[in-house]
Amino acid sequence: MNGHKSLVLVLLAVLAALAPPVAAAATTPAASAGVARVPPHDIPADVVVRTFVKAEDGSLWLVLRVPLTSMRDVNFPVRGPGYVEIEEASELIADQAKIWIADYVTLFEESTRLPTPTVVAARISLPSDPSFAAYDRALAHIRAPPLAPDTDLVLEQAMLDVILRTPIESAEARFSIDPAWAHLGLRTTTVLRFITPAGAERVFQYTGNPGRVRLDPRWHQAFLRFVALGFAHILDGIDHLLFLLCLVIPIRRFWPLVSVVTAFTAAHSITLGASVLGLAPNALWFPPLIEMLIAASIVFMALENIVGKTLRRRWVWAFGFGLVHGFGFSFLLRESLQFAGTHLYTSLLAFNVGVEFGQLFALLFMVPGLALLFKKVMTPRIGAILLSALVAHTAWHWMTERWGVLTAYDFQAPAYDAAFWALALRWVLLALIVGAAVWGLGALYRQLSARLGDLNGEGAEGKEREQASRVHQQQADSGENEQKNARSQE
DSSP states (O other), rough: HHHHHHHHHHHHHHHHHHHHHHHHHTTTTTTTTTTOOOOOOOOSEEEEEEEEEEEEEEEEEEEEEEGHHHOOOOOOETTTEEEHHHHHHHHHHHHHHHHHHHEEEEEEETEEEOOOOEEEEEEOOOOOOOOGGSSHHHHHHHHSSOOOOTTTOOOGGOOOEEEEEOSSTTTTEEEEEEOGGGSSSSSSEEEEEETTTTSSSEEEEEEEEOOESSSOHHHHHHHHHHHHHHHHHHOHHHHHHHHHHHTTOOOOOOHHHHHHHHHHHHHHHHHHHHOOOOSOOOTTTTHHHHHHHHHHHHHHHHHHHHHTTTTTTHHHHHHHHHHHHHHHHHHHHHHHHGGTOOOOOHHHHHHHHHHHHHHHHHHHHHHHHHHHHHHSSHHHHHHHHHHHHHHHHHHHHHHHHHHHHHHOOOOOOOSHHHHHHHHHHHHHHHHHHHHHHHHHHHHHHHHHHHHHOOOOOOOOHHHHHHHHHHHHHHOOOOOHHHHHHHHHHO
């Protein structure tokens, strides 16, 4: 009996120890008002970060707007059907802004790394708030009184506005930013507006983490950035590399190789520059059309290698298809010119230089590799057929897939207005430039052929075919002469 009493006393003591916290929790104002804590949530799918950057008053200021749900691993208080409890949530956002935003951005003044920015102010805003249309309006909005506590704002629609600040030496210096905010969402797009000391606004838009962005680069900084961009682009573009491989498979002499590569370079330089300067159509179907034509150019050149037609005027095909590839290069360049600052033409030249360096780097492996393959493994003719067949098979699948994408677009007849005729005149100008380039390259190659010999790309294989044809013709002529002599003796 005493044992049962002891057990009952122990249970009562445990319940008594647990009772006060439960009672206190039940009587808190938040619980009585129906406030709940939302558990840590998943990463948002699509996040847009809107940012202003401006140097003034001895500081570099960053003004940002991000979705509140991009601040993860935090229990935001909500009430009712999921409305944010403004007052309680406002006590959490400053720390979250430091953890998820300020600690993930690196700022530079010239080459000097600046201290990690501090959170000056933060507030929760409605998604319909228009303050981020301008820097001054956004700054004033964040510093204004917060939303009313009884505002019905769903957590998934709430926005977080933040002001960050770091000290600087001079507002006239050149600044760089390395924002690593891709973690805020599965796909994070940043729209960054840099306000120059003169009051001009420079807009950057990118997805993910762009690396170090120079907000006002010097010409040599822009040049080096775009050389590296062009070099990386040609090595990442497997379709461009396969086309280059098809061009050089049957060519094993230096000067024919130079003529083909030069024609390809001249052609894509023309259309690359023309596209960046606004000569290319802005229609949505134009990029898929170019991508399909690039695949078709690979198929054509591969089949020409297989058929074994004469390689005379191969530079003409390289030039013609180079015009198409130049438009393909321009799609990446146009997206990246926002990082050029005021150095548009310098960046255009630098990107083209980078592409040429990438081509030369690829050729350093292609040409010796083909020579070794045709010498040690298989004959040149069989090797050219096998390699070209593999390339044609791959490019054919690309072409059919891209054709399917292209035909999904709704093509409409253009409106014959002033804009159409202005574009038509620019295309006429582009056609004249292309014609002049073809004429100039043709004249140059004719002169070089007269001095240096074969520039048609025939190479050793062409010479072998020519020699065999000459021997066959000599044998036929000899046979005819013997028959004539025999008839004359009769």
